[in-house]
Amino acid sequence: MPEESLLLTASALERALTRIGHEIAERNDDAPDAVCVVGIQRGGVALADRLGVILGGIWGRSVEVGHLDVSMHRDDLDSRPAPDMAPTSIPFDCAGRTVVLVDDVLFSGRTVRAAMDAIHAYGRPRRIQLATLIDRGHRELPIKPDFIGKNAPTAQNERVDVRLVERGGNDEVYLERS
Numbered sequence: 001m002p003e004e005s006l007l008l009t010a011s012a013l014e015r016a017l018t019r020i021g022h023e024i025a026e027r028n029d030d031a032p033d034a035v036c037v038v039g040i041q042r043g044g045v046a047l048a049d050r051l052g053v054i055l056g057g058i059w060g061r062s063v064e065v066g067h068l069d070v071s072m073h074r075d076d077l078d079s080r081p082a083p084d085m086a087p088t089s090i091p092f093d094c095a096g097r098t099v100v101l102v103d104d105v106l107f108s109g110r111t112v113r114a115a116m117d118a119i120h121a122y123g124r125p126r127r128i129q130l131a132t133l134i135d136r137g138h139r140e141l142p143i144k145p146d147f148i149g150k151n152a153p154t155a156q157n158e159r160v161d162v163r164l165v166e167r168g169g170n171d172e173v174y175l176e177r178s
């Protein structure tokens with residue numbers, strides 16, 4: 001069994017998301033009506049939904065939120081088992097807007113690269129910003145998040161496990177060592 005250490009408690013996770021929401025609002029204060037939030041399946045979906053609510057509270061209006069599956073846009077399809085697809089739901093046009101991509105953990109950057117490719121099927125955004133709950137380093141691509149909940153440098157053989165209420169967890173983040 002892997003050894004676990006707690007990275008974020010429920011209250012720390014909530015504070016991190018609230019801070020990210022305020023940072024997004026501050027960075028996009030010139031055009032909040034042009035902002036939409038898109039969660040990357042699986043880990044980013046619940047976080048994107050929560051950020052949509054937080055931003056709605058800050059701006060006093062609803063914020064459009066979508067969910068994006070990137071399985072077929074990955075550059076490592078030939079070296080992995082058949083992808084486990086999840087639904088994509090982006091019921092709005094991304095053209096000319098600021099799209100805030102949301103993922104739970106940023107590691108190599110490959111999932112984000114795939115998301116940037118996939119989002120263009122929904123219009124060409126004016127700009128794409130990246131929000132991640134945990135940035136664990138080890139980038140293989142030149143991807144840098146705009147909004148980070150927590151930097152957690154890890155070893156290659158470690159794993160970050162984000163457990164959310166929406167997925168049957170308790171809103172906690174653990175670092176697992178094998």
